[in-house]
Amino acid sequence: MKTRIALIAHDKKKDDMIALATEYREFLSGCTLVATGTTGGRLVNEVGLQVDRKHSGPFGGDLQIGSLLVEGMIDCVIFLRDPMTPQPHEPDINALVRACDVHNTPCATNMASAHLVLSQLQLRAQP
């Protein structure tokens, strides 16, 4: 089965997400990807990945991804959060990260941990 990865980035972290996805493009193109709306749009347009786009984060996208995760449909979350900017949907963000902890799902919230998680997943996917 393909690895199912959720990709989410706050506005000031979206360029980092694009750089990350570009670096791991070959691996990610073999995964099943889901993303919040704006992040997903950029991944499609700028990296050429196939992504199931949910609503934008402030409109419930984090909750949609959280729901998928609770249903056992997501193996890993890359969520590049912006710790310096208050978000109107902070409760949704916390709910998603909490759901990762409740269900013991890897959740990388910064570039350093995202690299560790993706490089390890990529290694495991090799024949």
Ligand SMILES: O=C(CO)COP(=O)(O)O
């Ligand atoms: O706000 C977000 C995550 O909390 C991300 O949403 P967008 O990808 O739509 O910007």
